[in-house]
Amino acid sequence: MSDKAKRAPRLSEPTYMFICTDGPKTKPLREEHLFGHLDHIEANNDAYRIAGPFRDDASGEILGSFFLVKADSKDAAWEIMRGDPYISSDMYASITCQHFMPACGEWMGGVIWDQDEIRANMPKYT
Numbered sequence: 001m002s003d004k005a006k007r008a009p010r011l012s013e014p015t016y017m018f019i020c021t022d023g024p025k026t027k028p029l030r031e032e033h034l035f036g037h038l039d040h041i042e043a044n045n046d047a048y049r050i051a052g053p054f055r056d057d058a059s060g061e062i063l064g065s066f067f068l069v070k071a072d073s074k075d076a077a078w079e080i081m082r083g084d085p086y087i088s089s090d091m092y093a094s095i096t097c098q099h100f101m102p103a104c105g106e107w108m109g110g111v112i113w114d115q116d117e118i119r120a121n122m123p124k125y126t
Contacts, residue, residue, distance in 0.1 A: 006111075007110055007111060008104075008112055013072065014070070014071065014073070014099060015068050015069065015101070016069045016074055016077035016100060017066075017098050017100035018065075018068075018077075018081060018095060019096045020066070020086070020092040020094070020095045021064040022063055022092060023092065023093025024093070025093075026091050026092065026093065029091035033086055033091065037085050046070075049102070050067075051065065052066060053065050053066075069081065078097065081097075
């Protein structure tokens with residue numbers, strides 16, 4: 001058996017990663033907008049590659065949320081996110097959005113790269 005991971009296809013649409021960090025005003029707004037947030041996620045489920053809260057290991061307290069959004073551009077990803085009451089209520093203390101390239105892992109089904117192609121084109125990858 002080979003130690004190499006299975007080759008997986010690259011995703012066809014771009015992905016944008018949103019890291020949303022809680023702050024002092026988050027808890028009451030989370031309670032107020034929870035069902036609107038869940039409705040928004042359910043209505044737009046196909047736009048999310050994965051999403052969910054991140055928590056403190058010891059207490060289990062929610063510290064923020066993580067979203068991978070499938071969209072043609074950063075503006076289009078923000079358009080999806082702005083429809084979420086968690087975002088439109090200004091609940092989070094900070095939000096970062098970055099273009100993200102899913103490249104490997106169990107959920108991807110392997111790795112998207114070919115090491116021979118990378119060796120041949122090092123400046124493109126470093």
